[in-house]
Amino acid sequence: MYRIERDRSRFREIVRGRIRHDLRKYLSSTELLGRRGDRTVSIPVPQIELPRFRFGDNSKQGVGQGPGKEGQPVDGDAQDGEGAGGAGENPGKHILEVDVELEELAEMLGEELELPHIEPRGDRLLSADGGxxxxxxxxxxxxxxxxxxxxxxxxxxxxxxxxxxxxxxxxxxxxxxxxxxxxxENPRPESSAVIFHIMDVSGSMGREQKDIVRIKAFWIDTWLRSQYDNLEVVYIVHDAVAKVVDQETFFHLRESGGTKISSAYELCLEQIQQRFRPEDWNIYPFHYSDGDNWSARDTERCVGVLRDEILPRVNQFCYGQVKSAYGSGQFKKDLDSSLDDCERLVTANVDDREGIAEAIRTFLGKGR
Amino acid sequence: MVHLENLNPELRPIAVEIEAIAKGAGLDFYEVVFKGYEARDVNGLAAYGGFPVRYASWRFGMEYERLEKGYSWGLSKIYELVINNDPTYAYLVRSNSLLEQKLVIAHVFGHADFFKHNVWFSPTERRMVDVMEAHAARIRRYVEAVGQEEVERFLDLVLALDNLTDPFLPLREARAGAPKRESRNLSDRARAAFEAATAERIRRDPAPSAYSGPSRPPTFDVLGFLAEAADLAPWQRDVVRIVRAEAYYFMPQRMTKIMNEGWASFWHSRIMTRAVAGPDEIVDFADCHSGATMAQPGQLNPYKMGIELFRHAERSGADLFHLRAVHNDTSFIDAVIDEDFAHRHSLYVYGKNPRTGRVEVVDRDWRKVKEQLLTSLAWGGLPQIELVDADHEGKGELLLRHRHDGRDLQLDSAAKTLTQLHELWGRPTHLLTLEEGNGRLLRADADGVSVFETDESGRVAADDDEDASRRAS
Structure with a gap:
């Protein structure tokens, strides 16, 4: 059956081309979130279906079989009633999902955004791969x-x-x-990385702002995962206090309250000191906020922690400022002006979903 | 004499025995060749419509991907495939249990008999395995000559149109020449009545189009028209002919799915319970059989529907062999379903309640049930689309009309399809249809698709195009 395998690989090639073509769209939508498995992302591809003259929605009447009075719902109601013995021409009923390797998706992202590959540091860690x-x-x-x-x-x-x-x-x-x-044993260098996703969940961060953070986090994870054999992700949320949470909570938490960014930076530092020795780990904190810190004094404290403690330990510290209706956006200005000599600090503005791709390029475009 | 290839030799005497029983019961078929395959290979064959060799197309790959996923998730399993051909080929999954193989073999003889004797199959190509192979070879040559991309692009264009055929054409052509008889076939009568009912709502251009060969408008055989009349390169014309030939080959299977599966299930059930299955196998048989003929709420299983129709007809003393020879699904249902049947099988019409969005039982009146079944199965379950004019407004443009039966077309898909047709024909294309009862004219030209509102006669309602049109894509 090699013929069918050939047709299948042609099909997959077309799907890949389509995804590559639509990558910008995926970069600004939540469509792929939650579709990631261990090694693959399952992407729905409805648009690959050939167009045809086919019946539309108001033809949903059909003949069924079973109990029930007139006016009673049919069991398994939600079924797209394919009436009358499957006589309908309806291939579009199941939207096909195609599994794409994370590696491949990352490669597409890299090509689209022209991202440089990362030269990992700390290749001292050896992995015993069984031999x-x-x-x-x-x-x-x-x-x-x-x-x-x-x-x-x-x-x-x-x-x-x-x-x-x-x-x-x-x-x-x-x-x-x-x-x-x-x-x-075949000792080989293993590169490990840890990502800190730090999000401001204070009252001013709305749903749209969080969606932007989610999309960005998805793509950053995808890229860094392709660059490192071993990737850990730590999620931190903060308003006036910071805490480490799991992925689920990170993306769904609704909080309100004040904003004390230093609390998050201190927690991040504590995590680094306790769990991730910079000699062994490539460390990438990403902080997302609308840039509205509680006080100038707290901002000073943030700058201090960053300059003296965090920046020396990490590959790069990224601050993404998401525009919101309430945020003053002052924090980015403060960081830029007081730490403009630190090349490990990268800041970017994200005004809306369309700005996500550009922000990712800014963050990952340094190849660090 | 049955042939077995790549199957457990234990099956040979069983197949011989089942064949003898089937023949004794009155079934008649071409020679049947049983071939054993692994499940994934059967999925591959199924993706190719049952043929080991087809032309290269990503569409088959997509179908294969879908089948493979369904199989690996345990959602679907194909036990067997039977190909309408002389000899009849039957592909059996090697991992079927012995009992499953027995059942499947009996089932295959039912299909084989149906292929040979049902009148709708009489005009089909019986050497289709060879023909498919020849088609594949020709397309391969075109790929070598003009390149993969080019052929693939054109093939996709034509495949989008492959349901623009006339299901009744092959039989009509086969009978042309024979003395004209009163049409006894209900489908023909139904169709004549239908045509009379939908009075001409179209302004016909009096000027005949330049083309006067077969399948000239008005015709449902749009593919046949395109194959002859479109301005195409020779290889392109051949591709259209290939797609058309294959579409017509598969059409009778679409038109007789319920009957065909019903007939095969009827016979596997009878052969197994009366002769082949031992007492120790009967429970397993019942389990396997009921799995295939299970009625799910809200759905109609063609196996179940078909077998019950034949049983019902048998109870009322009808000649089953005659029924299986002369009917298609529509006429068969029309002939067999009565109040008793609808009641006995708790049939109902369901529909979406626009208020609640739920799918509900709408009606249990057996006449309504029957009417609904007939509507949905008529014309092979496809929208009826006719080419009414190949020289629309004297500009060589195509005018198609959708014969609306209460079901709207999916307009955005129709618009894209019309664009494909435009690309193939080289001039603008038009489609008349209804959207929620309102007349619509879709026009595809080099700038894309425009949608116009039309009055009852199919004329564009407003004179001012700017106001009346909206861009669909």
């Missing part, structure tokens, strides 16, 4: 005994000791003859 059984040694469990090598040794010893009788070719291996398979 392969390519050598032998004389000790080890019996279950790993290499029969041929053991027999050879035994044969050699038997002949050398003059016990060999060609008429009765019996070879009895003793303990010294035994050889066990042994695996050779």
């Amino acid at each position: 392969r059984y390519t050598s032998v040694r004389s000790t080890g469990p019996k279950s790993l005994r290499h029969f041929r090598r053991t027999y050879k040794n035994a044969l050699r010893r038997t002949i050398a000791s003059g016990d060999w009788d060609p008429a009765k070719p019996r070879v009895v291996p003793v303990r010294e003859d035994e050889r066990m398979r042994w695996r050779k």
Whole structure:
């Protein structure tokens, strides 16, 4: 059946082309969120269907079978009633979802935004990837005994000791003859990275602002995942106090209250100090806020923590300011003016969804 | 003599026995060749419409992807595929249990008999396996000559139009020449009545179009018209002919799905319970059989519907072999469904309640049920679209008319399709249809698609185009 495989790969090629073509659209929509598995993203592709003259929505009458009085809902109501024995021409009923490897999606993103690949630091971490059984040694469990090598040794010893009788070719291996398979470890450098997604959830961050953060976080994760073998993500939310939360909470939390950004930066620093040694980890904090901090004094404190503690430890610190109706946007100005000598700090404005792609390019375009 | 390839040799005597029983019961078929395949290969064959060799198209790949997903998630499994061909090919999944294989073999003989004797299949190509292969070879040559992209693009264009056919044409043509008889077939009568009822609402251009070959307008065989009359390169013309030939080959299967599955299920059930299944197998058989013929609430299973129709006809003393020979789904349902049947099988008409958005039981009147079934199955379940004029307003433009039966077209898809037709024809194309009872004229030209409101006669309502038109795409 190689023919059908060829048609399938052509189909997948077309789908990829379509996704690549629509990438900008995905970059500003929430469509792909929640569709990510471990290694793949499942993308719905309704638009690949061939156009046809087909019946539309008001033809939903059909014939069914079963109990129920007139006016009663049909069981399994939501079914798109394909009436009358599937006679309808309706291939568009199930929207096809196509699994695309994360790796591939990241590659498309990289091409679209012209992102440079990251030169990881801290390749000291070695991973024992299991290794392969390519050598032998004389000790080890019996279950790993290499029969041929053991027999050879035994044969050699038997002949050398003059016990060999060609008429009765019996070879009895003793303990010294035994050889066990042994695996050779292949140490290879492993690069690890941790992302901190820090979000301001104070009252001024509305639904749209959070959606923008979600979309951005999705694509940043996708890209960095493709650059590192091992990626951890830490989610921090803050209003006047900061806390570490899980992914679910991060994206759905609705909070209100004041804003004390320093609380988040201090928590981030604490996490770094406790869990992620900069020698071993590539560290990427991303902070999203509408730029409305509580007080100038707190902003000063943020600048201090950033300059003295966080920036020396991280690859890059990104601050994305999402425009909101209430935010003053002062925080970005403050950061830019007091830390303009720090090249590890990257700030960007995101006015609306269309600005997401540009902000991602600003953040990831440095190749750090 | 049955042929088995790549199947457990244990099955041979069983297949021979079942064949003898089937023949003894009166079934008659071409030689049947059973071939065993792994499940994924059967999915591949199914994606190709049952043929091992088709031309290259991503559409088959998409279908394969869909089948494979359904299979790997355990949502769907294909037990068998039967191909209308002489010899009849039947592909069996090798992993079927012995009992499943027995059932499937009996089922296959039912299909094989139906293919050979149902009148709608009589004009079909019986050497289709070879023909498909030849089609594939020709298209491969065109790919070599003009390039993959070019052929694929054109093929997609034509495939979007492959349901613009006349389901009744092959039989009519086959009978042309034979002495004209009163049409006994209900479908023909129904269609004549339908045509009379939908009085000409179209202004016909009196000037005949330049083209006067077969399938000239008015015709439903739009593909046939395009194949002859469109201004195409020779390879393109051949591609249209290939797509058309394949569409006509598959059309009778679309028109007789309920009958065909019903007939095969009727016979597998009878053969298994009366002869083949041992006492130790009967429960497994019942389980397997009911899985296939299960009636799900809110849905109609063609296997279930079909088998019950044949059983009902048998109870009323009808000649089943005659019924399976002369009917298609529409005329069969018209002939068999009566009040008793609708009641016995709790049939109802459902529809969406516009107020609540729920799908509800709308009516249990058996006449309404029957009417609904007939409407949805008529014309192979496809929208009836006729080419009424190939020289619209004397400008060589195409005018199509959708014969509205209460069901609207999906307008944006129709607009895109019309654009494809425009690209193929080279001049603007028009489609008359109704949207929620209001007349619409879609026009596709180089600038895209415009939609106009029309009055009852199909004329564009307002003179001022700027006001009347809105861009659809």
